[in-house]
Amino acid sequence: xxxHELSDALTRTASVFRTEPQKARVTLRSDSALQTGFHSQARxxxxxxxxxxxxGIGGTDLGASPVELVLAALxxxxxxxxxxxATALGIPLEGVxxxxxxxxxxxxxxxxxxxxxxxxxxxxxxVNLTTSASQAQIDALVVAVNRHCPVLDMLSKPVPAxxxxxxxxxxxxxxxx
Amino acid sequence: xxxHELSDALTRTASVFRTEPQKARVTLRSDSALQTGFHSQARxxxxxxxxxxxxGIGGTDLGASPVELVLAALxxxxxxxxxxxATALGIPLEGVxxxxxxxxxxxxxxxxxxxxxxxxxxxxxxVNLTTSASQAQIDALVVAVNRHCPVLDMLSKPVPAxxxxxxxxxxxxxxxx
Numbered sequence: 001x002x003x004h005e006l007s008d009a010l011t012r013t014a015s016v017f018r019t020e021p022q023k024a025r026v027t028l029r030s031d032s033a034l035q036t037g038f039h040s041q042a043r044x045x046x047x048x049x050x051x052x053x054x055x056g057i058g059g060t061d062l063g064a065s066p067v068e069l070v071l072a073a074l075x076x077x078x079x080x081x082x083x084x085x086a087t088a089l090g091i092p093l094e095g096v097x098x099x100x101x102x103x104x105x106x107x108x109x110x111x112x113x114x115x116x117x118x119x120x121x122x123x124x125x126x127v128n129l130t131t132s133a134s135q136a137q138i139d140a141l142v143v144a145v146n147r148h149c150p151v152l153d154m155l156s157k158p159v160p161a162x163x164x165x166x167x168x169x170x171x172x173x174x175x176x177x
Numbered sequence: 178x179x180x181h182e183l184s185d186a187l188t189r190t191a192s193v194f195r196t197e198p199q200k201a202r203v204t205l206r207s208d209s210a211l212q213t214g215f216h217s218q219a220r221x222x223x224x225x226x227x228x229x230x231x232x233g234i235g236g237t238d239l240g241a242s243p244v245e246l247v248l249a250a251l252x253x254x255x256x257x258x259x260x261x262x263a264t265a266l267g268i269p270l271e272g273v274x275x276x277x278x279x280x281x282x283x284x285x286x287x288x289x290x291x292x293x294x295x296x297x298x299x300x301x302x303x304v305n306l307t308t309s310a311s312q313a314q315i316d317a318l319v320v321a322v323n324r325h326c327p328v329l330d331m332l333s334k335p336v337p338a339x340x341x342x343x344x345x346x347x348x349x350x351x352x353x354x
Contacts, residue, residue: 014289079210159333
């Protein structure tokens with residue numbers, strides 16, 4: 001998709017959402033199930049993602065861990081938001097690559113110290129832009145992106161969550177005569 | 178890995194973190210780069226994840242979107258935390274599968290209404306446990322999991338993030354004679 005086509009697609013989508021707000025409200029979904037050990041398989045529409053823990057902490061390393069996936073989600077969300085807003089604002093942007101580092105203290109997850117949070121205590125995001133834009137354009141772009149990046153929003157402001165627990169007994173063993 | 182081996186691995190790891198807290202503090206990392214359109218490729222250690230937007234909003238659907246990855250990260254993190262705490266607490270747990278739904282209003286991302294947050298406004302988590310545990314055991318397990326699940330922690334309490342923006346000019350075109 002060319003820059004021009006992307007710009008058209010974004011303008012068209014925004015116009016629909018402006019005039020028909022109910023079309024902008026959607027529910028997204030992931031279904032996952034634990035396999036052997038800590039290996040989980042998630043299905044998101046037609047996509048499948050394997051998630052696991054590294055071997056050092058009891059996993060089999062068949063995929064990135066859940067907290068690493070959060071880093072990848074933040075990095076890619078920043079990149080997509082950079083491209084979308086650069087396109088919408090007419091700011092030249094030839095490329096964008098993001099590195100995200102997260103500091104975690106596993107004493108939180110392992111319930112060794114209840115004062116240590118189980119998630120990342122700090123994130124460092126390095127955004128590499130390939131661009132011929134002016135510094136003023138880049139500054140405006142950074143502000144717009146960090147105000148509208150969905151994953152950054154969810155890591156910066158609490159997201160209310162409701163839980164339901166359903167239980168079923170293990171299947172009985174069928175004895176063959 | 179059997180339940181017994183997993184239990185041993187967790188006990189061993191927890192014991193190391195208890196006596197040598199500095200070994201529990203690690204930095205995890207994701208490196209990603211935008212490809213064509215909204216398609217991003219993330220590298221996490223030896224793992225690669227393709228991330229994209231659906232076709233409806235300018236993407237090419239080569240992978241789950243960043244916000245969908247957050248749902249998958251939360252679901253799998255719940256599952257792994259259920260298995261870890263069931264193992265540690267000696268509560269029988271034969272299986273766990275989690276569905277996560279997130280409500281999003283794209284007018285936030287598209288900057289149509291600045292009062293609408295760009296991320297999920299609400300999450301619904303359905304936890305399906307296959308277990309022969311008592312209701313009291315299940316209740317204790319749910320409390321322990323929701324207190325120690327790293328991804329849930331990050332969606333419930335703000336994670337401080339620091340940003341650095343680096344810019345480089347586009348490569349000059351090399352003309353061949």
